[in-house]
Amino acid sequence: MKADIALFSYGTLQMREVQLANYGRPLDGEPDALVGYRLEVLPDRDPDAVRVSGTKTHMVVRKTDDPADRVAGVVFMLTAEELAATDRYEGSDYVRAELKLESGRQALVYVDPLVPS
DSSP: OOOOEEEEEOSGGGSHHHHHHHHSSOOOEEEEEEETEEEEEESSOOHHHHHHHSOSOEEEEEEOOOTTOEEEEEEEEEOHHHHHHHHHHHGGGOEEEEEEOTTSOEEEEEEOTTSOO
16 A cells, blocks of 8 residues: 555654554654644543553644644654554544645644544
């Protein structure tokens, strides 16, 4: 399968151990940012995600529409199979949205399911 799905990561998916656990390979990515969003702590995280990442603190992006708010991250290219693995890892704590990044590139981003993106 071809890795042709752009995914913007601002959190634990940037960690090598999380990539190996989810995809069986480390990912190469390019820095980018999400403008008009800010990071907030996700209070209760799925225990499997906590086990894989080794951290209890997970973040979620929330839309502010303030151009001064900016979330730095990395764009990774995934296959459809890897995106499905990411959906399982992120669970119901997030939903996917296709958003425009600072570079102008469109990418999938996991956002808060309770707040419109």
